[in-house]
Amino acid sequence: MPVLDLTDPAATDRYSEFVRSHPRRSLTQDLRWGIVKDDWGQEAVYVEEDGRIVAAMTVLVRRLPGGFSVLYAPRGPLVDWDDKEMVRRILAEADPLVRTHRAIMLRIDPEVPFSEELDTWMRAQPRWVVKNVGAGKDDIIQPRYTMIVYLRDEDGQSLTEEALMKKYDGSARNRVRTGKKKGVYTVDGETDADLATFHEIYSHMARRNEITARDLPYFHRMREAFGERMRVVHARHEDDTLASSVTIDYYGKLYYLYAGSNDLKRNLGPNQVMNHDLMAWGLTVGAESYDMGGVFALDSSDGLYVFKKAFCKGDGGATEFIGEIDIVHHPVLYAVLAHALPRVQHARRAVSARVSQARKKLAAPRS
Secondary structure (H helix, E strand, C coil), X not given: CCECCCCCHHHHHHHHHHHHHCCCCCHHHCCCHHHHCCCCEEEEEEEEECCEEEEEEEEEEEECHHHCEEEEECCXXXXXXXXXXXXXXXXXXXXXXXXXXCEEEEEECCCCECCHHHHHHHXXXXXXXXXXXXXXXXXXXXXXXXXXXXCECCCCCECCHHXXXXXXXXXXXXXXXXXHHCCEEEEEECCHHHHHHHHHHHHHHHHHHCCCCCCHHHHHHHHHHHHHHEEEEEEEECCEEXXXXXXXXXCCEEEEEEEEECCCCHHXXXXXXXXXHHHHHHHHCCCCEEEEEEECCCCCCCHHHHHHHHHHHHHCCEEEXXXXXXXXXXXXXXHHHHHHHHXXXXXXXXXXXXXXXXXXXXXXXXX
């Protein structure tokens, strides 16, 4: 069975070429994502026909106590989901990994749009646990709704910057134009010092919003993995850096992965200017889409959702993916995990919130 030999450069190059050219390609299915997620193991499987790869799945391996593990194919597998037999074939290729790693389950969350037909088919598969409609943020890893701006027209041609701006709602267009008129501009950051500046601003945002932040080495590994395809951008006004972001150009799909702003001159709209400039850059390099990341619910009281929605108006708002599917191989232990993981997720968020609140109190001026 074609489990990829990760020590064979020719085999991994061939596999990577397929992954990077697939219509549903995702940077988390790239083998180099394993460099970023260095606390997981990594495997890959594929289906071959007539000497060429036709489906693939990169799998992360999380070790658990007792010699067990969970397998996770983030945004995988890469397969034609209209071909249900091929879907079964690529998932069957993971069976040796299940045995080798004593996997309790294989989790997938493919980048495929939600449909009632696909949802019904998935729920009819034996040992599949489907999580989409009604699932909360403690129940799934990746948000099911993703905010994507498409950068090409119906004929596949790159938009003009004017046509791109017309996709935004009026508030976003005004913020971009006003911010630029008042002197907000963006610059690339190519040095370690720039990455440290990004991390300082991003961490400040995380504390302000009481969420967990990645540590700085995580972003150094990301740069090691994706090199010049990773872009650090700062939004500035005069001598002040107001916002910063990390974006990866994954072979035409732009991923706006991490960003933050500090508390300086927020009225100037640095985040709006920064996102617009990144999309305008995407037009110049022929990118097809700009993924602003996910949201767990289409909640108009959520400031992050409102911010992203303003840019996605011309594309109908959120793109709804099929969700998360657990293919269960050890029902008893899976039941334990299924009961425990949401509590762990909730506890981690609660701890992060308490830490942020404590830091805010320590940073507040004393009377």
